[in-house]
Amino acid sequence: MIFLKDLLILVCVGAFVGAVGTIAFDIFLAFELDRILRRSDRRGETSVAGDEAKASPVGATAAFVPFASSARVRPVPRRAIRWNAVAKLVAIAAISGLAGASILVVPDGQAAVRISQISGVRPGTLYAGTHLIFPLFDRVQLYDVKDRVFSTAAVERGKEKLEVLTVEAREGLTLGLAITVRYRIDPRRLDYIQANLPQPVDEQVVEPVVTSVFRELAPNYVVRDVFSTKREEFRERAAQQITQRLASDAIVVKEVLLRKVDLPEEYAKGLEGLLLKEQEDDQTSVDADIEVKRVKIAEAQAEAAKVREVKRAEGDAQSRVIQAKAESDAMQYTLPLKQKQIEQSRLEAQARKEATIQNAEAEAQAKVIDGKAEGERRGLMAEADAQAKVVDSKAEQTRRNLLADADANQIRVTAKAHAEELELEAAALKSNPLLVQYTVAQKLSDKVQIMLVPSDGKFFFTNDVLRSATAAESGDEGLVGAPAKAAPGKK
Numbered sequence: 001m002i003f004l005k006d007l008l009i010l011v012c013v014g015a016f017v018g019a020v021g022t023i024a025f026d027i028f029l030a031f032e033l034d035r036i037l038r039r040s041d042r043r044g045e046t047s048v049a050g051d052e053a054k055a056s057p058v059g060a061t062a063a064f065v066p067f068a069s070s071a072r073v074r075p076v077p078r079r080a081i082r083w084n085a086v087a088k089l090v091a092i093a094a095i096s097g098l099a100g101a102s103i104l105v106v107p108d109g110q111a112a113v114r115i116s117q118i119s120g121v122r123p124g125t126l127y128a129g130t131h132l133i134f135p136l137f138d139r140v141q142l143y144d145v146k147d148r149v150f151s152t153a154a155v156e157r158g159k160e161k162l163e164v165l166t167v168e169a170r171e172g173l174t175l176g177l178a179i180t181v182r183y184r185i186d187p188r189r190l191d192y193i194q195a196n197l198p199q200p201v202d203e204q205v206v207e208p209v210v211t212s213v214f215r216e217l218a219p220n221y222v223v224r225d226v227f228s229t230k231r232e233e234f235r236e237r238a239a240q241q242i243t244q245r246l247a248s249d250a251i252v253v254k255e256v257l258l259r260k261v262d263l264p265e266e267y268a269k270g271l272e273g274l275l276l277k278e279q280e281d282d283q284t285s286v287d288a289d290i291e292v293k294r295v296k297i298a299e300a301q302a303e304a305a306k307v308r309e310v311k312r313a314e315g316d317a318q319s320r321v322i323q324a325k326a327e328s329d330a331m332q333y334t335l336p337l338k339q340k341q342i343e344q345s346r347l348e349a350q351a352r353k354e355a356t357i358q359n360a361e362a363e364a365q366a367k368v369i370d371g372k373a374e375g376e377r378r379g380l381m382a383e384a385d386a387q388a389k390v391v392d393s394k395a396e397q398t399r400r401n402l403l404a405d406a407d408a409n410q411i412r413v414t415a416k417a418h419a420e421e422l423e424l425e426a427a428a429l430k431s432n433p434l435l436v437q438y439t440v441a442q443k444l445s446d447k448v449q450i451m452l453v454p455s456d457g458k459f460f461f462t463n464d465v466l467r468s469a470t471a472a473e474s475g476d477e478g479l480v481g482a483p484a485k486a487a488p489g490k491k
Helices: 002-055 058-072 083-101 187-196 201-220 223-229 231-247 265-431 435-444 463-469
Strands: 103-106 110-116 129-132 138-144 148-153 163-168 174-185 251-262
Touching: 002 083, 103 110, 110 187, 138 187, 148 201, 163 201, 174 187, 174 201, 201 231, 201 251, 223 231, 231 251, 265 435
Parallel strands: 148 163
Antiparallel strands: 103 129, 110 138, 148 174, 163 174, 174 251
């Protein structure tokens, strides 16, 4: 609704500005057209007068020029103003303006009352939200219905710009009061406030009532009561009267606080000294009471100790009497008990003697049985040792025979393998006599190198050289090696 109201007001302003602009534009065009036509008429008159002057004598020209100019004057056309468009724009502006003014939006925390131009203040309250009113007949007055605070200071201070509230006590001394009153306007009675109360309510109603109530009540109390003993009573009475007075004016009081009471300087000093003396007096009284209580406590402790001693003596006497009675009663049962104990001791001694004899006999029999068992055990162990030695000797002999057979078999196999190796070497040497030289060459040094080459010399460029070295030997293939006397490192 706020957007709609702003839009209507914007349309009203735009239409009104358009109407004024249209009228101004049409007037401007009319003046411009009139100026242009007049300029063209002046040019035409000048040209006609020149032609007539050339055609007539000098004297006749002066006589007939006015006639000629008056004969050529023509009506000047003017541009008409668009009054219809202007009227439409004005109507649109008026309608949109009235529609926008008829929409009332009351913000949160506020309320409104309608004031008619005919009948005055209308009953009822317009709360936060959107409402419709008659813009030409009604106007609206907004009120803040949230809690408000009225405060005063006890003394003047540079930082606090609050009113200083001073009252006179019963003694005629001036006191400074720092108070705070929290209140709000009753939204249901805004029509009464608008019609009957002066504005603004804070300064014209609340402030005079609060200050007058405190100044009326203060003379009923002395300074010391207001400062200490009856301070809460003073505040409650003031709050009650302020609430009653402001309630009749449609103002709801939430709370009245008395923050501080400022005493006169001399009275404050005297009161401080009096309080110190009272404190000393109270301290003396307290010390005296403490001493009296200590004496009473000591007397009570002595009396309690006396009573405890008497009780303890009576208890000791009674315990001794009871002990004597117990001993006399116990003697009646002591002698039979002693006789039973002696008989029991004699029987226990006889039983121990018989048990000792039986234990001795059992130990002798156990020793005989242990000796026989030990002899049998030793005989069995000797037989077991002999049999173990026989078995060990047989096992050793068998092991030795097996080792001898294994050594003989190894010797036979080794000899056979060696013989076969000699046969193979003999056959190899018989077929290849040069193997002896090859073997000798291998045994010479690790720095002597040898190689095997074909004896026919095909496709080998050192054939002629090697052939001269092996000329004395025959065969298709041969071994070619370095001479035995060759220097180390030469091939």
